[in-house]
Amino acid sequence: MKFGGTSVANIERIRNVAQHVKREVEAGHEVAVVVSAMSGKTNELVAWCADASKLYDKREYDAVVASGEQVTSGLLAIALQEIGIPARSWQGWQIPIRTSDAHGSARIESIEEAGLAAGFARKEVAVIAGFQGIHEASGRLTTLGRGGSDTSAVAIAAAIKADRCDIYTDVDGVYTTDPRIVPKARRLDRVAFEEMLEMASLGAKVLQVRSVEVAMVHKVKTFVRSSFDDPADPKPGTLICDEEDIVEQQVVTGIAFSRDEAQLTLRRVSDKPGVAAAIFVPLAEANINVDMIIQVVSDDAKTTDITFTVPQADFERARTMLEGMRADIGFATLQGANDVVKISAIGIGMRSHAGVAARAFKALADKGINIRAITTSEIKFSVLIDAEYTELAVRTLHTLYGLDKA
Ligand code: ADP
Ligand code: ASP
Ligand code: MG
Numbered sequence: 001m002k003f004g005g006t007s008v009a010n011i012e013r014i015r016n017v018a019q020h021v022k023r024e025v026e027a028g029h030e031v032a033v034v035v036s037a038m039s040g041k042t043n044e045l046v047a048w049c050a051d052a053s054k055l056y057d058k059r060e061y062d063a064v065v066a067s068g069e070q071v072t073s074g075l076l077a078i079a080l081q082e083i084g085i086p087a088r089s090w091q092g093w094q095i096p097i098r099t100s101d102a103h104g105s106a107r108i109e110s111i112e113e114a115g116l117a118a119g120f121a122r123k124e125v126a127v128i129a130g131f132q133g134i135h136e137a138s139g140r141l142t143t144l145g146r147g148g149s150d151t152s153a154v155a156i157a158a159a160i161k162a163d164r165c166d167i168y169t170d171v172d173g174v175y176t177t178d179p180r181i182v183p184k185a186r187r188l189d190r191v192a193f194e195e196m197l198e199m200a201s202l203g204a205k206v207l208q209v210r211s212v213e214v215a216m217v218h219k220v221k222t223f224v225r226s227s228f229d230d231p232a233d234p235k236p237g238t239l240i241c242d243e244e245d246i247v248e249q250q251v252v253t254g255i256a257f258s259r260d261e262a263q264l265t266l267r268r269v270s271d272k273p274g275v276a277a278a279i280f281v282p283l284a285e286a287n288i289n290v291d292m293i294i295q296v297v298s299d300d301a302k303t304t305d306i307t308f309t310v311p312q313a314d315f316e317r318a319r320t321m322l323e324g325m326r327a328d329i330g331f332a333t334l335q336g337a338n339d340v341v342k343i344s345a346i347g348i349g350m351r352s353h354a355g356v357a358a359r360a361f362k363a364l365a366d367k368g369i370n371i372r373a374i375t376t377s378e379i380k381f382s383v384l385i386d387a388e389y390t391e392l393a394v395r396t397l398h399t400l401y402g403l404d405k406a
Helices: 011-026 041-052 058-065 067-082 114-121 149-159 193-201 209-218 275-285 312-324 348-352 356-366 387-400
Strands: 032-035 087-090 097-099 108-111 125-129 132-135 140-143 165-169 190-192 222-226 238-241 254-270 293-295 303-310 333-346 373-377 380-386
Touching: 011 032, 011 067, 032 067, 032 149, 041 058, 041 067, 058 067, 058 140, 067 087, 067 125, 087 114, 097 149, 108 149, 114 125, 149 165, 149 209, 190 193, 193 209, 193 238, 193 254, 193 333, 254 275, 254 312, 254 387, 275 303, 275 312, 303 312, 312 333, 333 356, 333 387, 356 373, 356 380, 356 387, 380 387
Parallel strands: 032 125, 087 125, 097 132, 165 222, 190 238
Antiparallel strands: 097 108, 132 140, 222 238, 254 303, 254 333, 293 303, 333 380, 373 380
């Protein structure tokens, strides 16, 4: 069982979580619980680091931001003991959850399950601090990237061969799009791993991308459900499963959006072999993730325009780098915009249906929304548009593909 920030936001919510855990224990299950920090806590800790120094040591950042989960794991263990359920807290290093040394976005490499198993044998609930691990060689604390408690939970479920991994959050499942943006969004009973992976990586923050990868690789039966349900009568939520297990397959399953995009355009780039490499190899070496790329076919065979997107956090860095390489690459001007958003439609049904994206281009044009860039792949397409049209565009596509609830 994993409980996110809003589910453990204060002592009252933590007592409610304890009731959910109690129900599962009384049903005869051995239970490991993963908790996030109280909602807002991690943001506060991140801001403190940035306030203390612009170029903070990432190892110390991890020491700071991992503390939120230490608090909630201890508090939930106390709340469980208080209602007669034996429990103890586990920090990542105590288990241990071994990770890479990529501080701030470490990857789980292995999890020792012996200690947890011994606890289960003592009929004790394991309350595990999510989001954190240890890089054993250096002995330093690590964190798994924002939203990483989801990944802690699924990875632990895989390690202890759990029958189920229930991700409790503040919505009662995975919806056709963010229900906070589109009130007509529908809850899905089931979503295929591949679709969930795309939805998560294209902006639906309900699950961290890596948690879906781990669930898919290790075949962890994962549900997304609500901690706000009555602990005595909870609803099952959404099951993330193999595509074969979905009976009614829609062409489009969901719409996702990401505001974490910035656009860069190089004008009048000299059109010669090697120019794309001259731009994108240095960006890749600087760990800047380039997503959409558009190159215009030149009509004078001498110059062309190249547009691409990068995460917002890398916008200024990419811009400075490119300006510095102006002579080597050979371009006239560099333009940038970070008031853009990427809207994506996802569905396994797209594999076998033609013209799915074309319908979206028409619908967006009818609303006067200009498309800056487009990318497509087998089960999704994305368009880059001005951020001010985010909600209109998401709602338009949601209606277009018949996703609105009746
Ligand atoms: P937690 O703190 O429990 O990890 P998060 O805030 O990380 O919760 O994720 C839950 C939020 O994800 C919801 O409140 C919802 O606004 C958002 N969300 C975005 N897209 C979706 C979607 N397709 N289905 C459900 N929730 C979504
Ligand atoms: N508390 C961490 C965060 O806010 C991890 C999580 O909530 O999953 O990113
Ligand atoms: Mg989350």
